[in-house]
Amino acid sequence: MECKQNQMLSNCTCTYTSCSKRxxxxxxxxxxxxxxxxxxxxxxxxxxxxxxxxxxxFIKTYQEKK
Ligand code: SF4
Known part of the structure; x- marks a missing residue:
């Protein structure tokens, strides 16, 4: 299976741009x-x-959104 890193990168919403895992x-x-x-x-x-x-x-965030 081919890695889709470039495709995934364009959809990544993480703002920690220096992270090597983006x-x-x-x-x-x-x-x-x-x-x-x-x-x-x-x-x-x-x-x-x-x-x-x-x-x-995560739980707190979505409990507050109810
Ligand atoms: S691992 Fe890196 S890219 Fe993924 S969410 Fe954490 S900081 Fe962002």
């Missing part, structure tokens, strides 16, 4: 999962830009 969704997921977190693209822009990728922040 566009490599498999590495991004693995990294954040290992740390009890979720990738930046799971968060709305105002939360994504805080770089708080914790599952706790």
């Amino acid at each position: 566009g490599k969704c498999c590495e991004c997921v693995m990294y954040h999962r290992k740390n009890g977190e979720l990738p930046g693209c799971f968060f709305p822009p105002e939360v994504e830009k805080t770089y708080d990728r914790t599952i706790e922040r």
Whole structure:
């Protein structure tokens, strides 16, 4: 299977532009999962830009949106 990094990069909403995992969704997921977190693209822009990728922040964010 061919890597789709360039295609994924154009859809990446992560604002941490110096991260080497941008566009490599498999590495991004693995990294954040290992740390009890979720990738930046799971968060709305105002939360994504805080770089708080914790599952706790994810749950809090969407509970507040109800
Ligand atoms: S979500 Fe995390 S691992 Fe993924 S590109 Fe952004 S900073 Fe890098």
